[in-house]
Amino acid sequence: MATDHFPIEAGHIMLFARSIGDTNPIYHDAGAAAETEPGHVIPPPTFVQASAQFTEGYNLRPEPGQPWFGSGKEPTGVQRAPGGEGGGTGFHAEQHYEYHAPIAPGDVLRAVDKQGKSWEREGRRGGTLQFSESITEYYNQDDVLVVTARSVGVQTSRVVE
Amino acid sequence: MALSKSELSVGDTHEEVVVEDLTRTQIIQYAGASGDYNPLHTDEIFTTQVAGYPTVFAHGMLSMGVTGKMLTNLVGDGRLTKYGVRFVNQVWPGDTLTAKATVDAIREEDGETLVDLSVSTVNQDGAEVVKGSATARIDG
Numbered sequence: 001m002a003t004d005h006f007p008i009e010a011g012h013i014m015l016f017a018r019s020i021g022d023t024n025p026i027y028h029d030a031g032a033a034a035e036t037e038p039g040h041v042i043p044p045p046t047f048v049q050a051s052a053q054f055t056e057g058y059n060l061r062p063e064p065g066q067p068w069f070g071s072g073k074e075p076t077g078v079q080r081a082p083g084g085e086g087g088g089t090g091f092h093a094e095q096h097y098e099y100h101a102p103i104a105p106g107d108v109l110r111a112v113d114k115q116g117k118s119w120e121r122e123g124r125r126g127g128t129l130q131f132s133e134s135i136t137e138y139y140n141q142d143d144v145l146v147v148t149a150r151s152v153g154v155q156t157s158r159v160v161e
Numbered sequence: 162m163a164l165s166k167s168e169l170s171v172g173d174t175h176e177e178v179v180v181e182d183l184t185r186t187q188i189i190q191y192a193g194a195s196g197d198y199n200p201l202h203t204d205e206i207f208t209t210q211v212a213g214y215p216t217v218f219a220h221g222m223l224s225m226g227v228t229g230k231m232l233t234n235l236v237g238d239g240r241l242t243k244y245g246v247r248f249v250n251q252v253w254p255g256d257t258l259t260a261k262a263t264v265d266a267i268r269e270e271d272g273e274t275l276v277d278l279s280v281s282t283v284n285q286d287g288a289e290v291v292k293g294s295a296t297a298r299i300d301g
Contacts, residue, residue, distance in 0.1 A: 015193070016195065021179070021180060037239060038238055042238060052196035061196060069211075070198075070200030071211075075206050092222065
């Protein structure tokens, strides 16, 4: 998920922490965060996933005037081609992070995507499974590598039972 | 508060209930904060009528996020050096998730003291939904 400009914002960190039910003050209270070991607000460990907000043309965000596959008048705004995908679904299979340096509000990260491996196997519940890996390196405004993310996605050939 | 080596032994466990009766609203909160607006997580009509699932289900990253809360509560702020998971089973509205960390090793590397943890989150039926590992810096 590449994005050239991922501004780290205190309000965004607060909303993200709320969404995972984490009330730790280091995620929303600058005064309390100043008394902690990091000494400032930090994001929760999975926060860089929210770089999607700043990824241009991200396919899981509706865009004005563009068809969207969720429901409106109809159950989906995008008709599948007849004989098409067969009910398969893309899933997130694995996610791994390495943390190299601290992140703080005011930082601006840049993500560099690298294609990883891909492989296929027969699944028990979702038919044939196609796996693909991507590696994203997040650098801050000083070109310091702060986080390495490795994501594995899987595409099933039918609905998971 | 960070952990110190003297407080830890291999085999120690730490467990927290990280979500109780997961609501669709919390899944929507996660969609809004993370930017992953896949309707499979928030749009009941699409998910049941088009995708063919019984109801919406949580983002894998929401399960990883709530599990991470248990980890940071255990190891302290800014102490994780690695955290990775596999998404083993789907998480549904109404689920209650309990996340557990087990101390696998305490070791020294490049002048730092590290703890290796295995991580497992289960639902109210005991089915594992997230399985992974983490490493954190601890006080020597």
